[in-house]
Structures are given as C-alpha cells and as structure tokens.
Amino acid sequence: MRTFLVLALLAMISGSHTLPTVVQWEEDPEQTPGFFEGDIVLRPKSRNCMSNPSQHWPDGIVYYKFSEGIDDVRKDFIRNAMNIVEEGSCVHFKEADDDQPYFVNITGNPGGCYSTVGFVEDISILNLHKHDLNTGCYRTGKIIHELLHTLGFYHMQSTYDRDDYIRIAYENVKPDFVHDFAKYSKDFVEDFGEKYDYGSIMHYSPHAFSANGAETIVPLQEIREGLMGQREALSTVDLIKLNKMYKCPELQVKD
Ligand SMILES: *[C@@H]1O[C@H](CO)[C@@H](O)[C@H](O)[C@H]1NC(C)=O
Numbered sequence: 001m002r003t004f005l006v007l008a009l010l011a012m013i014s015g016s017h018t019l020p021t022v023v024q025w026e027e028d029p030e031q032t033p034g035f036f037e038g039d040i041v042l043r044p045k046s047r048n049c050m051s052n053p054s055q056h057w058p059d060g061i062v063y064y065k066f067s068e069g070i071d072d073v074r075k076d077f078i079r080n081a082m083n084i085v086e087e088g089s090c091v092h093f094k095e096a097d098d099d100q101p102y103f104v105n106i107t108g109n110p111g112g113c114y115s116t117v118g119f120v121e122d123i124s125i126l127n128l129h130k131h132d133l134n135t136g137c138y139r140t141g142k143i144i145h146e147l148l149h150t151l152g153f154y155h156m157q158s159t160y161d162r163d164d165y166i167r168i169a170y171e172n173v174k175p176d177f178v179h180d181f182a183k184y185s186k187d188f189v190e191d192f193g194e195k196y197d198y199g200s201i202m203h204y205s206p207h208a209f210s211a212n213g214a215e216t217i218v219p220l221q222e223i224r225e226g227l228m229g230q231r232e233a234l235s236t237v238d239l240i241k242l243n244k245m246y247k248c249p250e251l252q253v254k255d
Pocket of ligand 1: 109123
C-alpha cells in the first residue's frame with residue numbers, strides 16, 4: 001500500500017544555492033574516460049557560475065528534444081523515467097517546440113550516460129548510450145539519476161561534509177579517476193538541511209572507479225548492503241531535496 005505523506009514546507013530556501021554547471025557522466029568510467037567526475041563534462045563557459053543563483057530550470061519546466069536516432073521505444077522508456085520524477089515533485093518535462101531557446105538535447109551517442117548539471121540558458125545535453133532496455137544507460141534508475149543531474153543535483157559523495165560519512169579509499173581508486181571523487185565546498189552545494197544520504201540515487205557505488213576490485217567508498221556507518229549506489233528509486237531525501245530545490249508547494253513522499 002502506498003502512503004502519501006504530505007508535508008508542508010515551513011521553511012523556504014533562503015538565498016541562493018549555487019551549483020557549478022557541468023555535465024555528469026554516470027559511473028562507468030571505462031566508457032567515459034577523461035571526463036570530470038565520471039559522468040560530468042565541464043561546460044567551460046559556465047564553470048565559474050559559482051555565484052549564479054539561476055541554475056534551476058525556470059518554473060520547474062525542463063524542456064527537452066530527442067535527437068535523431070532515438071527510437072520510439074526508447075523515448076517511451078525515457079518518458080517513463082521523467083514521469084516518475086514528475087510524480088514525486090512539481091517539476092515537469094516538456095518536449096520543446098522549434099521556438100524554445102533552451103532545452104536538453106537528449107542524445108544516444110556511444111560512450112556512456114551523462115548529463116549537464118542544472119539549468120543553462122542554452123542547449124544542454126543528456127546522453128544515453130543506446131544500450132538494450134533495462135541494461136546500462138537504459139535502466140530507469142540510471143535515467144532518473146541523469147535527470148537529477150539535469151535538474152541540478154551533484155553526486156551525493158561530492159558534498160562538503162562527506163568525509164564525516166564515508167572514506168574515499170584513494171589507494172584503490174584508478175589513478176586517472178581520482179578527480180571523480182571531488183568534494184565541493186559549502187558555498188557550492190546546498191544540502192537543504194538534509195543529512196548525508198547513503199541511499200541517494202545520486203550516490204556512487206562502493207566500488208566506483210576501483211583499480212583493484214576493492215572498495216573505493218567505505219561508509220563510516222553501518223549501512224544496509226546494496227544501499228549505497230542504488231539505482232532503484234529516488235530516496236526520500238532525494239525527493240525532499242528536489243521538492244525544496246524547486247520550491248514545490250506540497251512535498252509528496254511515497255513510502
Ligand atoms: C543534439 O545532439 C546531436 C547528437 O550529438 C547533434 O547531432 C544535434 O545537432 C544536437 N542538436 C542540437 C539542437 O544541438
């Protein structure tokens with residue numbers, strides 16, 4: 001049974017939370033070497049938008065266009081993931097018409113799954129390598145993860161206080177991928193008052209970018225096996241943050 005818990009947001013977000021605008025690649029580093037933080041591609045012109053308050057999509061509407069070569073079955077699969085994000089928040093995904101000046105170009109280029117982080121008044125990217133359905137980039141949770149990048153989320157383990165919750169085992173990280181474990185300062189990322197969330201759909205898995213098969217992210221608390229790095233569903237905290245980020249009037253969190 002589903003319980004809908006409607007929480008009034010008592011506190012609105014004070015001030016702006018500013019997020020560097022980049023493109024995030026998902027944690028298949030082998031597929032996307034050389035990119036910032038695994039599934040991130042820096043957009044050089046907005047790399048320094050640290051004090052830019054407008055990195056959310058205006059009115060919570062994410063405009064998108066499917067680029068050529070994405071078949072109808074895949075479009076439906078992507079739309080289904082969009083629907084899940086919409087159901088848990090007040091954001092909307094709308095197919096852009098020809099006059100729309102800014103939108104996400106949803107592409108199917110080889111080389112991984114990645115997305116621009118946050119809103120840019122331009123054409124941004126969400127790429128999903130055309131894997132078979134329910135594999136690789138074409139897993140609903142993976143697409144939701146990328147959509148959250150599009151909406152302005154960074155990886156969970158990038159947050160400023162992550163060292164209180166996890167240890168990055170650099171000794172096990174592939175040398176070329178050390179930068180994938182970047183940490184952002186408090187000025188750069190906003191936690192909306194929510195505590196560290198091991199179960200976020202935005203958290204890397206314990207073996208991300210491992211050089212030797214050993215853990216690269218070691219939780220400092222006892223957590224359920226499989227929690228960290230899950231790509232099954234938005235966590236409650238993910239939903240709360242998304243709702244706060246987009247100032248949704250009512251927060252609907254499903255059990
Ligand atoms: C979208 O991406 C595709 C594939 O990379 C590219 O061919 C196309 O020109 C892009 N569309 C726009 C509007 O940028």
